Amino acid sequence: MHRKDIFMSHIKSHAWSYVMGFALLSISSVLQLFIPRLLGQFTDQLQLGALTYDQAVRLAVWMIVAGLGIALFRSVSRIYLFRLSRQLETRVRGELFTHWEKLSAQYFNNQRIGDLMSHAISDVGVIREVTMQGYFNVMEACFLIVVSVIAMVTTVNPWLTLITMLPLPLLSLLAYRFNKRIMQQSADMQAAISDLTSRVQEFTAGIRVVKAFIQEKAERMLFTKDNQHAVDMNRRFVRSNSLFGALSSGIVGFSFLVSVVLGGILVLKDVITLGEFVAFNTYLSLLMGPIENLGKVVNLLQRGKASELRLLEIFNTAPDIVDDVVAKPDIQDLTGEIEIRNLTFSYPEAKHPTLRNISLKVPKGSSLAIVGRVGSGKSTLVHLLVRLYNPPKNTVFVDGHDIHEIPLRTLRGQIGIVPQDQFLFSSTIRDNIGFDPNPYSDAQVVEAAKVAQVYDNIVEFPNQFETALGERGISLSGGQRQRVSIARAIIKKPSVLIFDDSLSAVDTITEDLILEGLKSVMNKRTTIIIGHRISSVQNADQIIVMDEGRIVERGTHQQLLAKNGMYADMHHKQMLDQEAERQDGQELGPMVSRLLQGGKAAYE
Numbered sequence: 001m002h003r004k005d006i007f008m009s010h011i012k013s014h015a016w017s018y019v020m021g022f023a024l025l026s027i028s029s030v031l032q033l034f035i036p037r038l039l040g041q042f043t044d045q046l047q048l049g050a051l052t053y054d055q056a057v058r059l060a061v062w063m064i065v066a067g068l069g070i071a072l073f074r075s076v077s078r079i080y081l082f083r084l085s086r087q088l089e090t091r092v093r094g095e096l097f098t099h100w101e102k103l104s105a106q107y108f109n110n111q112r113i114g115d116l117m118s119h120a121i122s123d124v125g126v127i128r129e130v131t132m133q134g135y136f137n138v139m140e141a142c143f144l145i146v147v148s149v150i151a152m153v154t155t156v157n158p159w160l161t162l163i164t165m166l167p168l169p170l171l172s173l174l175a176y177r178f179n180k181r182i183m184q185q186s187a188d189m190q191a192a193i194s195d196l197t198s199r200v201q202e203f204t205a206g207i208r209v210v211k212a213f214i215q216e217k218a219e220r221m222l223f224t225k226d227n228q229h230a231v232d233m234n235r236r237f238v239r240s241n242s243l244f245g246a247l248s249s250g251i252v253g254f255s256f257l258v259s260v261v262l263g264g265i266l267v268l269k270d271v272i273t274l275g276e277f278v279a280f281n282t283y284l285s286l287l288m289g290p291i292e293n294l295g296k297v298v299n300l301l302q303r304g305k306a307s308e309l310r311l312l313e314i315f316n317t318a319p320d321i322v323d324d325v326v327a328k329p330d331i332q333d334l335t336g337e338i339e340i341r342n343l344t345f346s347y348p349e350a351k352h353p354t355l356r357n358i359s360l361k362v363p364k365g366s367s368l369a370i371v372g373r374v375g376s377g378k379s380t381l382v383h384l385l386v387r388l389y390n391p392p393k394n395t396v397f398v399d400g401h402d403i404h405e406i407p408l409r410t411l412r413g414q415i416g417i418v419p420q421d422q423f424l425f426s427s428t429i430r431d432n433i434g435f436d437p438n439p440y441s442d443a444q445v446v447e448a449a450k451v452a453q454v455y456d457n458i459v460e461f462p463n464q465f466e467t468a469l470g471e472r473g474i475s476l477s478g479g480q481r482q483r484v485s486i487a488r489a490i491i492k493k494p495s496v497l498i499f500d501d502s503l504s505a506v507d508t509i510t511e512d513l514i515l516e517g518l519k520s521v522m523n524k525r526t527t528i529i530i531g532h533r534i535s536s537v538q539n540a541d542q543i544i545v546m547d548e549g550r551i552v553e554r555g556t557h558q559q560l561l562a563k564n565g566m567y568a569d570m571h572h573k574q575m576l577d578q579e580a581e582r583q584d585g586q587e588l589g590p591m592v593s594r595l596l597q598g599g600k601a602a603y604e
């Protein structure tokens with residue numbers, strides 16, 4: 001659904017609450033009029049020398065009552081209206097997160113983390129400020145201007161009021177002149193903060209690379225540049241705001257000057273009394289704050305408009321991977337038979353297809369291994385199986401259903417993937433393994449960890465499964481992270497389990513143990529393994545070799561060796577490497593023992 005606004009729909013859905021809040025505010029505004037009136041009466045009585053003790057006490061009591069009434073109604077209306085703003089802030093931030101959850105991986109590929117954080121924190125914060133300070137100040141200023149002007153015209157002098165108010169429309173002109181400049185500067189400031197956030201995020205995520213490549217100084221320089229830019233943008237914005245504030249105060253001050261000079265003349269000419277002069281100036285001073293605030297609010301409303309537009313752009317980004325119209329909700333179980341027919345796929349912004357004319361059958365319960373050069377399309381192929389990207393219709397089938405007919409929840413619930421990037425959340429190991437809508441028992445978590453060969457490592461940590469991981473699972477080694485990711489996929493006992501190069505960080509002995517353990521778990525389930533090591537893939541029922549998006553060879557390990565093609569070549573090279581390593585080990589062995597002997601002798 002296309003969303004047109006954020007503010008108006010909020011006001012409409014809370015119309016009565018706003019009416020109530022503003023009614024309370026208007027009572028406080030009306031009460032404010034009593035103060036100038038009482039002051040006027042006090043002055044007149046004083047000037048006439050007719051002020052009695054009782055009168056003075058009575059006026060003072062009324063002033064206290066009016067003051068208390070103003071404070072009470074103003075505070076209650078503030079609390080009432082500000083509560084609505086907090087509700088809006090929580091709702092918009094929640095909706096934003098929910099909407100992001102619906103958007104595809106491709107959307108996030110094109111976004112910077114700093115921008116996303118700035119939308120969630122700053123833009124939503126500005127929306128709150130508009131409905132909080134913005135609406136409150138506008139309404140208060142409007143009420144006060146109307147009631148004060150009526151009081152000034154009716155109880156003091158219409159001409160004095162008119163002439164004193166004449167400079168005030170200049171405020172609107174000023175706000176109009178500053179409008180564009182402040183909008184642009186607000187956007188620039190927001191962009192600079194996004195850059196800075198992205199820089200910090202990237203630095204912290206890449207801290208090991210930064211240190212390993214001694215890039216601290218270069219990173220510091222980049223950070224300083226972004227930091228300075230953010231400060232400059234902020235300074236520019238504050239400067240414009242201050243200039244606007246100073247000019248609007250100047251206009252308001254000019255009104256005061258007119259009132260004092262002209263009012264003084266009218267008092268001297270006996271057109272108005274001294275009490276009326278005092279009352280008039282007190283009315284005017286009541287207006288000053290709200291009118292000045294009005295100027296600031298104009299800027300806030302402009303920033304609010306800019307934030308609203310940015311948020312609407314996100315809300316109106318349609319999720320491109322959703323349950324298809326042809327999805328059949330009754331498909332709830334998959335057995336894991338996969339077929340791919342003439343699949344050609346291009347990424348949205350790519351010039352050439354990444355996969356070309358792929359056809360493949362993976363019978364239920366069998367295993368498929370995919371090997372091939374880097375960038376040949378292996379990950380892309382498996383990502384299409386869980387619709388991280390959308391394959392064309394009638395190309396990918398699971399259990400005979402076009403993948404578009406399978407509800408996303410069923411598809412992703414029954415196809416487990418251990419992605420290449422083993423992202424772990426900054427929670428406990430247990431929560432990372434049991435990361436699924438279904439709750440898992442401790443025994444299931446332990447079993448998954450055992451199959452993934454990470455159990456022994458986990459029980460060595462003081463807090464075992466309750467060990468808290470730093471962001472990105474920093475407290476674990478690469479191999480341990482990989483095995484926790486494997487346990488996370490295994491625990492689901494999915495119909496299809498995909499390992500996207502997920503055994504690269506474990507040694508060959510652990511790899512054998514994992515594959516052996518999987519046999520019992522994956523009994524009658526389909527397994528897809530992407531690997532670079534022949535040892536990971538050689539026992540698969542079917543192996544495909546990919547190159548430049550095509551399947552160039554297929555068969556079993558023996559059949560592919562017999563073909564003497566790319567696979568055999570890969571196998572040959574890996575055998576040579578292993579042999580070289582073994583020989584190095586054999587040659588190094590005696591050398592190491594000689595060194596040790598020498599060391600021992602020297603020590604003795």
Ligand SMILES: Nc1ncnc2c1ncn2[C@@H]1O[C@H](COP(=O)(O)OP(=O)(O)OP(=O)(O)O)[C@@H](O)[C@H]1O
Nearest residue numbers: 109347350354373374375376377378379380381420
């Ligand atoms: N989101 C994307 N948008 C555009 N192009 C992409 C995207 N993801 C991958 N590619 C491109 O698609 C091609 C295949 O990438 P893919 O990750 O599938 O290769 P791979 O065979 O799994 O490589 P590796 O062995 O390095 O993991 C590459 O040229 C890559 O640059």
